[in-house]
Structure formats: C-alpha cells, structure tokens
Amino acid sequence: MPEFEPIPEGDExxxxxVLDAAFRVHTKLGPGLLESVYEQCLCHELLQARILFQSQLMLPIQYDQIVIDAGLRLDLLVGERTVVELKAVESVLPIHKAQLFTYLKLTKCxxxxxxxxxxxxxxHGFTRVVC
Incomplete structure (x- = not known):
C-alpha cells in the first residue's frame, strides 16, 4: 500500500x-434549500473569517496539446490548496465523490x-478526501 505524505498542518x-463555517451555515439554515444558497452563505462565513478562496472556478481540461473548456466548475477552492464541493442532495452518490476526485486531480490539490x-x-453531511 503506497504511503502518502501527511497533509500540511496549515491545510488541516x-x-x-471551512468545516466550522459549514456547520454554522447548516445550523442557521437547516436542510432543504438549494446548493447555491448554502454556497453563498458559506462564502460569507469565509469572508468573515478572512479566508482566501475562489468560487465557481472554471477548470479547463488539458488534452494532448490543447486546452478544452468542458464546462467544469469547482464550487470553492480555499487557500489555493483545498477543494470544497457542495451538495444539497438526498444522499451522496459515488458520482459525487468521483467528481471531487476529478477536481483534486485537475487542481493538483x-x-x-x-x-x-x-x-x-x-x-453526517461531510466527507474528507485525501489524494
């Protein structure tokens, strides 16, 4: 089994x-709203905490010698090192985790x-993924 370098303490x-901010958003709003509502509120919390992030970041695909705009859009990139994917779904499916893994690969996070x-x-609503 391959050994991975530990995640730097600053990233942890x-x-x-981010998780604390997400807990606050969920505590205030509860379930049942659109993903976009939670995203805007989480962005507000991160701004209040003075955390640098980018939202709705376009992710181009490099294929051979060309760059393809495939319409991939990352919900949040926090501190240029942590990918945050938001959902407001009945249950998290394998495709949602695969999406996060793809974003990690494309961003090299x-x-x-x-x-x-x-x-x-x-x-019960969050999953931490390390590549």
Whole structure:
C-alpha cells in the first residue's frame, strides 16, 4: 500500500475552519434549500473569517496539446490548496465523490471536502478526501 505524505498542518487547520463555517451555515439554515444558497452563505462565513478562496472556478481540461473548456466548475477552492464541493442532495452518490476526485486531480490539490447540506445533522453531511 503506497504511503502518502501527511497533509500540511496549515491545510488541516484551514479545512477545520471551512468545516466550522459549514456547520454554522447548516445550523442557521437547516436542510432543504438549494446548493447555491448554502454556497453563498458559506462564502460569507469565509469572508468573515478572512479566508482566501475562489468560487465557481472554471477548470479547463488539458488534452494532448490543447486546452478544452468542458464546462467544469469547482464550487470553492480555499487557500489555493483545498477543494470544497457542495451538495444539497438526498444522499451522496459515488458520482459525487468521483467528481471531487476529478477536481483534486485537475487542481493538483490533495485535500478535498464534500459537503452535503441536505441532512438533518451536518455531522453526517461531510466527507474528507485525501489524494
């Protein structure tokens, strides 16, 4: 089994800040809203915490010698090192995790968070992924 380098402590702390912010959003709003609502509120929380991030970041695909705009859009890139994918779905499916893995590969980031806000308790709504 291959051994991975540990995630840098600063990245772990940043992921915790994101999760804490997501918990606050879920506590205030609860489940049942559109993903875009949760995204805007999470962005507000990150701005309040003075965390650098990019939202709705276009991800081009490099194929041979060409760049393809395939319409891939990353929900949040936090601190240029952590990919955050938001959902508001009944249940997280394998395709959602595959999407996050694809975004990690394309951004060359190692740490990703899959946040599903459509759960009664947010502790059951997040998945941490390391590549």
């Amino acid at each position: 702390k940043l992921a915790k800040v 190692r740490l990703g968070l899959l946040l599903n806000f459509n759960v009664p308790q947010f502790k």
